[in-house]
Amino acid sequence: MVLAFSGDEFLIGREARKVLRAQGYYVSNTNSLVEEITGSKVKDAIFQGSLFGGKAVFLDFDSGFVGQSDTKHRNEVMKVLQAVPDDVLVVIVDSKATVGRKKAFSKLGNHKHLPTPRFDNLHRWVRKELLANHVKFESRVPIVLAELFEQDLGGILGEIEKMLSLDAYVTEELIYSLANQSSPQNTFELIEAIVRGETSRALMICEQLLVQGEEATRIFGVLNWQFEHVAKCVGLFGPGKEITPEMASRELKIQIFAAKKALSIARRLNEDRLLLVLEVLLDGEIGIKSGRDARITLGELGIRMASIFTEA
Incomplete structure (x- = not known):
């Protein structure tokens, strides 16, 4: 056989x-x-x-x-x-x-x-493995594990084994702790603060990211990635045209949760405000690449971007 x-x-x-x-x-x-x-x-x-x-x-x-x-x-x-x-x-x-x-x-x-599970299939695979091992966990845990380890399935199972040894309810914070990743602040929290128009919090997160050792270029990379998808979502909108996360996911070729996030931000922007956001990003990136102080440049970027959403 x-x-x-x-x-x-x-x-x-x-x-x-x-x-x-x-x-x-x-x-x-x-x-x-x-x-x-x-x-x-x-x-x-x-x-x-x-x-x-x-x-x-x-x-x-x-x-x-x-x-x-x-x-x-x-x-x-x-x-x-x-x-x-x-x-x-x-x-x-x-x-x-x-x-x-x-x-x-x-x-x-x-x-x-x-096949290697990807995007939403990877989230489902992680969730299935957690349930099969009788792990109790927060709803976002499969997504967080997938973001941290991507297609490293062995690494994900290694983390699940750590969870089993602890015999504890698994939270997002615990995942970062087990994976030795710093979670106090991350670039996605900066995006959340910007979108909520929280200028002072955006400034604080920018400073903490640098204190934690994050490279300014990497922070800009994540921001550019996020708002590139936001711009594409704004481009999908039209008179009387309803865009669902599933449609955005297919058009942008990104995961459902990323499409939902991009759509939620895009709905708060018109083309004029989107152009302002992109101009601020470009100014900040040019400043960093030209040798301008990272702390000042990022701080100004956080405040300026959050201010645009405060007015939205």
Whole structure:
């Protein structure tokens, strides 16, 4: 029996181990081939297992075939796999499987593709893992974990293991603490203060971000990213045209929660005020790049941007 997995390297490795364990196979009774795989090695592993009453063979195509020169060996292995006895389980991981190999795997036995979860799918995946591990958590925890670790699924599961050891209700603050990330202030809190028109708070957050060691260029990068999407949302508006977060997400090719945020800000701006916001950002960025004092430049930017929203 042949079971092949393609897609995300972490997910397929975990799923392969899960399948082997479910069938009663562990390191001690599994013949693993992970380097310099050849047709003869696979043939020996398969038929040696069959001779002793059934065994499992694990093949890692990712590390077993390196470079174009191994194409010949991989083709040899694919031919050997056509004659796998029923009492031998062959589990294959091939994260970069081509369409042709996926079809071949399906003909040989069973093939399962596990893509890397992204955007809202990543949030759902994190939430599912938290629930599966019986972790109690705030609603934003899956989003925060996804923002911190992005597609590092192993890193996310590592954080979940930390949560389990604490046996505590998981909050956003706890996540930052476990991940050794400074959470007292972040650039998104600066955006919140700006949008609420809180000039003094915006100034305070700008100063605290610099004290925490944030680079001014990185802060501007996040602000530019946010207001670039806000500008695009303003461009989507039209007479009698209702824009939903789902529509904005598709048009801007961003996650739903990011689209919601951009839309909520865009609805507070007309084109004239949007131009003022973008001018302030440009002035600040030019100031930083020309060597102007970061504390003064960021402080002025926070006050000027928040003032625009105070008038909105």
